Amino acid sequence: MMEPIRKKFLFVMQQAPHGSCYTQEALDQLLTTAAFEQEVSVLLLDDGVFLVKKGQQPDRIDSKDIAPVFLAFELYDVQRVMAEQESLQERGLDPSDLLLPVETVPRARVGAVIACHDRVVNG
Amino acid sequence: MKLAIQVNSGPYQSEGSESAYQFVRAALRKGHQVYRVFFYYDGIDNAFRYALPPDDEKSMVSRWSQLARKHDIDLVVCVSAAQRRGLLCREEAERFGKVDSDLADGFRISGLGQLVEAALEADRFLVFGG
Numbered sequence: 001m002m003e004p005i006r007k008k009f010l011f012v013m014q015q016a017p018h019g020s021c022y023t024q025e026a027l028d029q030l031l032t033t034a035a036f037e038q039e040v041s042v043l044l045l046d047d048g049v050f051l052v053k054k055g056q057q058p059d060r061i062d063s064k065d066i067a068p069v070f071l072a073f074e075l076y077d078v079q080r081v082m083a084e085q086e087s088l089q090e091r092g093l094d095p096s097d098l099l100l101p102v103e104t105v106p107r108a109r110v111g112a113v114i115a116c117h118d119r120v121v122n123g
Numbered sequence: 124m125k126l127a128i129q130v131n132s133g134p135y136q137s138e139g140s141e142s143a144y145q146f147v148r149a150a151l152r153k154g155h156q157v158y159r160v161f162f163y164y165d166g167i168d169n170a171f172r173y174a175l176p177p178d179d180e181k182s183m184v185s186r187w188s189q190l191a192r193k194h195d196i197d198l199v200v201c202v203s204a205a206q207r208r209g210l211l212c213r214e215e216a217e218r219f220g221k222v223d224s225d226l227a228d229g230f231r232i233s234g235l236g237q238l239v240e241a242a243l244e245a246d247r248f249l250v251f252g253g
Contacts, residue, residue: 005243007242007243009242021164021207022164025163025164025203025204028203028235029163029235029238032234032235032236032238032239033239033242036236036239036240036243038239038243119242119248120248120250121129121242121248121250122250122253123131123164123250123253
């Protein structure tokens with residue numbers, strides 16, 4: 001039997017939640033990729049760091065709550081969630097403001113993180 | 124080289140679909156293989172059969188259809204993104220008890236699994252638009 005192909009995917013998420021259906025569709029693609037038993041990592045960049053901010057009240061604007069999806073990442077074997085350090089700082093966020101533990105990556109290292117993945121999905 | 128392409132923006136939203144189209148043409152001219160073009164997010168707007176721009180404007184929909192016909196390229200539209208935005212092929216519309224047939228020639232509707240499969244199968248995976 002042929003060995004299944006397993007590649008390292010990096011999802012670079014750059015948009016804040018609830019402004020469009022971006023989040024839902026980006027997460028659908030990410031979870032489908034994980035369901036294909038690929039190695040999935042996430043890099044939150046720019047306004048993308050807001051995706052995992054604690055205390056969102058999406059019901060106030062009839063938007064879907066995305067927190068449960070991020071909290072279920074472990075079940076899907078999405079183990080590495082990174083956030084760019086400067087993106088957090090520029091928006092006044094601290095890792096303790098976030099829903100889940102993230103690995104902070106300084107801007108100077110982002111290129112190296114991208115380079116060590118086989119497939120990069122940006123959006 | 125075998126290429127897989129993801130298109131995330133519609134014809135009137137950003138340069139994304141135009142850039143993807145020009146890239147695909149250039150790649151084919153250079154002898155590369157385009158394994159699949161997958162339309163996601165507002166990229167599904169590239170597949171609306173009844174998009175009818177004025178005669179003196181380009182039509183991205185017919186450009187993609189022609190490209191598919193000429194080079195036998197697999198153009199796949201994401202089913203969930205398409206349903207959200209009201210793009211239904213005839214069979215799908217019937218399944219929902221509706222009368223509709225929006226899908227332009229050369230496109231087919233399928234799931235996100237086809238995108239993952241293309242990304243794995245190809246030597247290079249490129250994302251356009253957003």
